[in-house]
Amino acid sequence: MIRHVIRHESQPRNERVHATLLATTKHTLMTHLITTLSLTLLTGLSSAHAIAQDIPARPETIVFQPLVFNAPKASDFRHVLSNGVVVFLAPTRELPLIDLTMSFKGGDYLEPADKVGLAGLTGTMLRTGGTESLAPTELDEKLDFLATQISIRSRGANTSASIDCLSANFDESLTLLIDMLRRPRFDAGKQKIAVDAALESMKQRNDEADSILSREWAMHLYGVDHFEAREPTEASIRAITKEDMVAFASRVFNPGNTIVSVSGDFDSTEMLAKLERAFANWPLGTRMENPPAPPSTFAPGVFHVEKEIPQGNVIIGTRSLMRDDPDFFASLMMNEILGGGGFTSRITKTVRSDEGLAYSAGSRLNAGVYYPGEFRAAFQSKNATVPLAIKLIENEFAKIRAEDVSAEELAVAKNSFIETFPRSFESKPAMLGIFVDDEWTGRDAAYWQSYRDNITKVSAADIKRVANRLLDPKQMAIFVVGDWDTISVGNARATMAEVNNDSATQLPLRDPMTMQPMP
Known part of the structure; x- marks a missing residue:
């Protein structure tokens, strides 16, 4: 998204070295695996005839055993250091690698209004700007030599610092990360490079219609002054000083404001001891406050930005609900059937498959943690x-509010969530990422154990009720970026007058460097 023009992970020079070592390790393991499989194949040839006799004559007669998967419990991986820092550990001996992530609370919402971009620039400079004892080039050379990748990212409500390294080099890699967080140099030369790159990226903000649409939608959804919608400008980036970054880093990066997760090739007892030493002399600090809720009221209506392009880009949406809302699971099923389920969903079938009006058409629903999230349907069409595509989508809104979904639709939607559920935990880093998010946000400890049961309980009546709650057309806004003269006229089957009763607000295109409306 364009609002993160400087909120990017730096690209360290050691990536190719790290990739080469990792590829070598994987090649050795694959060679061993191929040899083992070859021996197994030769051994199994004698029983091939017996196995062939058990194969059903036709595919539809195959009987699959029920999938048995028990969601892991965060408590089985959770530890607490002597200073109170929560640590999640998931050791595995698959590869001689270790992934460590320190998650810190705080990000864009802590930026002063006149220095938007501070969080992202601080993260970039912590990685590229060197330390008190190591110049930027010296730091890069050390990481190259260790084949260690260190990433520091700041976005939205959280900031993270991570290590991806060989297990043999973990101790020195961790020492370097702690040094970067506690004693950053913020090299002036590197800051100029980062600022110049951000400004160059800003110039491209209006190149793509989707970027314009996403930006204007966020400003309308959250309010122009809310951190979810604010955009860095040339003035705000140039106003950021070394002192600003020092203050932000010292406020956010402290043990009292972090949760640590580690996966890979290590012993848990030894890892906890290493983390104890790493945090031993680091002042505890304080935990950051929660992000603020949007102060503005969402306004329905039709809004458009003029851009001479052959296709109109459209969002139809509104605010949704909170993550812990009793209707949360029913809303997931509603959106899956309506437009979130790909080719099985109604919007995709109607707008793309049946009418051929768009290559991509669907919907999504995000439930917020600290304030309501969003529901949106979106598409691009000539x-x-x-107007016709909007009309068809609004017809689908009306249909799902008026009629029960079919038993087949409900079964497909439920199976989609239930059968893909294990994939959320298919890797150790992904699993620990879930546990860290839940720890930050205070999610019910039994949430994942009861997840599939809560999906199963959703009824057609629940979906109809939630659709009537969330999909009221009178409470929705329609945002369009495209050639409005052509869009408003539409075609013989639909015009914008049928959608908006000839009432639409034109939004001016914003200057990419100032975010102020252009004449």
Whole structure:
């Protein structure tokens, strides 16, 4: 998203070295695996005839055993250091590698209004700007030699610092990360490079219609002054000083404001001892406050930004609900059937498959943790067919509010969530990432154990009720970027007058460097 033009992970020079070592390790393991499989194959040839006799005559007669998967419990991986820092550990001996992530609370919402971009620039400079004892080039050379990748990212409500390294080099890699967080140099030369790159990226903000649409939608959804919608400008980036970054880093990066997760090739007892030593002399600090809720009221209506392009880009949406809302699971099923389920969903079938109006058409629903999230349907279509596509989507809104979904639709939606559920935990880093998020946000400890049961309980009546709650057209806003003269006229089957009663607000295109409306 364009608002993160400087909120990017730096690209360290050691990536190719790290990739080469990792590839070598994987090649050795694959060679061993191929040899083992070859021996197994030769051994099994004698029983091939017996196995062939058990194969059903036709595919539809195959009987699959029920999938048995028990969701892991965070408590089985959770530890607490002597200073109170929560640590999640998941040792595995698959590869001689270790992944460590320190998650810190705080990000864009802590930026002063006149220095938007501070969080992202601080993260970039912590990685590229050197330490008190190591110049930027010296730090890069050390990481190259160790084949260690260190990433520091700041976005939205959280900031993270991570290590991806060989297990043999973990101790020195961890020492370097702690040094970067506690004693950053913020090299002036590197800051100029980062600022110049951010400004160059800003110039491209209006190149793509999707970027314009996402930006204007966020400003409308959250309010122009909310951190979810604010955009860094040339002035705000240039205003950031070394002192600003020092203050931000010292406020956010402290043991009292972090949760640590580690996966890979290590012994848990030894890892906890290493982390104890790493945090031993680091002042505890304080935990950051929660992000603020949007102060503005969401306003329905039709809004458009003029851009001479052959296709109109459209969002139809509104605010949704909170993550812990009793209707959360029913809303997931509703969105899956309506437009979130790909080719099995109604919006995709109607707008793309049946009418051929768009290559991509669907919907998504995000439930917020600290304030309500969003529901949106979106598509891109030829300018002249934008009104028809909007009309068809609004018809789907009306249908799901008026009629029960079919038993087949409900079964497909439920199975989609239930059968893909284990994939959320298919890797150790992904699993620990879930546990860290839940720790930060205070999610019910039994949430994942009861997840599939809560999906199963959703009824057609629940979906109809939630659709009537969330999909009221009178409470929705329609945002369009495209050639409005062509879009408004539409075609013989639909015009924008049928959608908005000839009432639409034109939004000016914003200057990419100032975010102020252009004449």
